[in-house]
Amino acid sequence: xxxxVLVAIPLLRWFFIEPLNFRFFNFIGTMTSLGQxxxxxxxTLFSLNLILSVRIKAVERFFYxxxxxxxxxxxxxxxxxxxLLFHPLFLVxxxxxxxxxxxxxxxxxxxxxxxxxxxxxxxxxxxxxxLTFYSKLRYHRWKFTHKFxxxxxxxxxxxxxxxSSDISRDAFLRIYLLTLGLLGLGAGFYQAVLSRLFNSHxxxxxxxxxIINARTVELELxxxxxxxKFYPGQFVFIRFLAGDIKPESHPFSITTGEEGAxxxxxxxxxxxxxxxxxxxxxxxxxxxxGPYGKFSHLNVANKNQIWIAGGVGITPFISMARxxxxxxxxxxxxxxxxxxxxxxxxxxxxxxxxxxSLRLIPWYTNEKGYLNARAISxxxxxxxxxxxxxxxxxxxxxxxxQQFVDLGIKKKHIHFENxxxx
Numbered sequence: 364x365x366x367x368v369l370v371a372i373p374l375l376r377w378f379f380i381e382p383l384n385f386r387f388f389n390f391i392g393t394m395t396s397l398g399q400x401x402x403x404x405x406x407t408l409f410s411l412n413l414i415l416s417v418r419i420k421a422v423e424r425f426f427y428x429x430x431x432x433x434x435x436x437x438x439x440x441x442x443x444x445x446x447l448l449f450h451p452l453f454l455v456x457x458x459x460x461x462x463x464x465x466x467x468x469x470x471x472x473x474x475x476x477x478x479x480x481x482x483x484x485x486x487x488x489x490x491x492x493x494l495t496f497y498s499k500l501r502y503h504r505w506k507f508t509h510k511f512x513x514x515x516x517x518x519x520x521x522x523x524x525x526x527s528s529d530i531s532r533d534a535f536l537r538i539y540l541l542t543l544g545l546l547g548l549g550a551g552f553y554q555a556v557l558s559r560l561f562n563s564h565x566x567x568x569x570x571x572x573x574i575i576n577a578r579t580v581e582l583e584l585x586x587x588x589x590x591x592k593f594y595p596g597q598f599v600f601i602r603f604l605a606g607d608i609k610p611e612s613h614p615f616s617i618t619t620g621e622e623g624a625x626x627x628x629x630x631x632x633x634x635x636x637x638x639x640x641x642x643x644x645x646x647x648x649x650x651x652x653g654p655y656g657k658f659s660h661l662n663v664a665n666k667n668q669i670w671i672a673g674g675v676g677i678t679p680f681i682s683m684a685r686x687x688x689x690x691x692x693x694x695x696x697x698x699x700x701x702x703x704x705x706x707x708x709x710x711x712x713x714x715x716x717x718x719x720s721l722r723l724i725p726w727y728t729n730e731k732g733y734l735n736a737r738a739i740s741x742x743x744x745x746x747x748x749x750x751x752x753x754x755x756x757x758x759x760x761x762x763x764x765q766q767f768v769d770l771g772i773k774k775k776h777i778h779f780e781n782x783x784x785x
Contacts (some may be wrong), residue, residue: 366439370407373539377403380529380536391457398453399529405446406523406540409516410547412439417550418600418655420563428657430781444492447519451485477526484518491515506611513551520544565591567649569603570625572641575707579675580641581618584626584649591626591651593617595682596659601628605647608639616678616754617654618708620685626651629707631675658754658780659683660692665750665776669743670696671734671763673755674705679780680754681708687719695743699726699734699755736766747772753779 377399386396415422415436418429426432494508523530523540530536567584574580584601591599598616613636619627632638660668660683670680677698684696700706706725716723724742726734740746751767753760760779767777 366411366435369411369543370404373403373407373536374400376533376536376539377529380533391460394453394457394460398450398457401446401453402450402523402528403530403536403540405443405450406519407543408439408443408446409519410540410543412436412443413513413516413547413551415439417554418652423655423657428780429655434781440492444488447485447488451481477522480518480525481522484515484522487511487515487518513548516544516547516551520548563591563652565589565651567626567651569643569645569647569649571645572643574641575629576704578632578705579707580630581708582626582628582630582640582643584628584651586624586626587648590624591654593619593654594659594661595621595686596661596679597654597656597682598679599626599628599651599653599655601652602650603643603647604650606643608643609636611636612650612652613637614655616682618678618681618685620682621688629675629678629681633675656780658752658778660694660752663750663752663778665748666692667745667749668692668694669739669746669749669751670694671739671751671753671755672696672698673734673753673759674700675707676753676755676759677707678754680752681712684712684715684719684721687715687721690720692720693745694720695722695724695749697724697726697734697739699728699759702727702729734763736763736770736772740770746770749776751777753777757781 385392387393415432423429423432426435491508491512520541523544524537525531530540566587567590568587569582570585571583572580573583593599596616598614600612600614602610602612604610615628615630617626618629619625630637630640632641656679658679660670670683672680680696680698687694696712698706698709698712703725709725712721712723715721728734731738743749751772753763760781764774764777764779768774
């Protein structure tokens with residue numbers, strides 16, 4: 364709602380600058396007006412999108428989770444790009460009504476400086492988003508190219524402020540968009556340059572690398588001074604500062620219980636970065652940023668809960684299980700993997716099951732088929748009175764959520780964190 368209001372403010376101002384019958388009196392006026400609307404809304408959303416790209420605790424609390432911030436970030440980015448793409452197309456249609464020459468000149472750079480700013484911004488966005496959606500860049504290269512989106516925004520902002528339009532003629536529109544634009548630039552600069560200085564970064568040392576199976580390791584990190592405070596289910600971004608591994612920042616769920624001083628992270632080899640983790644040696648420094656996330660059994664009022672883990676999605680539940688310290692909870696933990704050799708920390712989970720309010724239900728796909736809501740309702744008869752917490756591949760979670768909804772479970776009782784967005 365806040366985003367909608369922030370977009371509506373300049374749009375409403377634009378509507379009241381001139382009577383609508385002046386703006387939409389003929390075809391040329393209509394195309395020009397649509398071009399102005401898409402430009403104003405697109406630039407506003409572009410500014411907000413840069414603000415949403417920053418990992419700030421206050422913003423995370425407002426959106427209730429970093430995954431929801433990034434979900435909005437992705438959606439708003441797509442809408443903003445679409446609007447800014449249609450902005451010149453509507454305008455060029457109005458020029459075509461004058462002459463083909465006028466339409467061609469509209470897209471010629473260096474003939475008009477403000478228009479050149481807009482052309483540069485548009486082509487930068489096309490290139491950068493093309494790399495995002497249609498190329499298979501390695502993560503660190505994609506992350507590096509994404510920083511140039513701030514440069515595209517600079518040219519877009521210069522275009523909007525210098526070209527002859529309602530923005531340049533109306534003080535309110537100009538000040539509003541300039542203020543929002545400067546906030547967006549500040550956010551983009553902060554995330555690209557200053558975040559490592561001001562975000563909650565804590566230095567740890569890698570104490571141990573424990574091999575769980577052929578594709579999974581558990582890291583133990585020891586704080587150099589004072590460790591971070593977290594609650595079970597949260598995650599951190601870590602960056603290795605030495606060793607034969609790129610110093611990239613990646614998110615991983617904490618598997619330590621609440622009482623643990625050291626951080627434990629269970630990491631499965633799924634790509635270039637995670638594939639190198641098992642080769643690390645103890646003693647190297649690690650930068651830890653966080654914690655982040657709202658996915659936790661502690662954030663659910665109902666203490667009758669169904670936990671559903673798909674593959675490496677077991678990691679936040681390990682932290683939650685290790686932190687159970689009362690008999691108030693009644694929890695069924697479904698742990699779905701392809702086969703028994705993919706299970707991690709099963710013996711510890713079984714030990715927790717014997718002394719805490721937890722029932723463990725391993726589910727091997729190669730023996731039983733895919734885990735589904737009807738199977739869960741049969742094994743957990745208290746399903747309708749429980750809250751459901753899920754973590755795993757996005758397709759796994761979204762499929763199960765729809766199945767639960769089809770069984771009559773309300774969406775407000777289904778909780779998950781979309782790690783793919785991070």
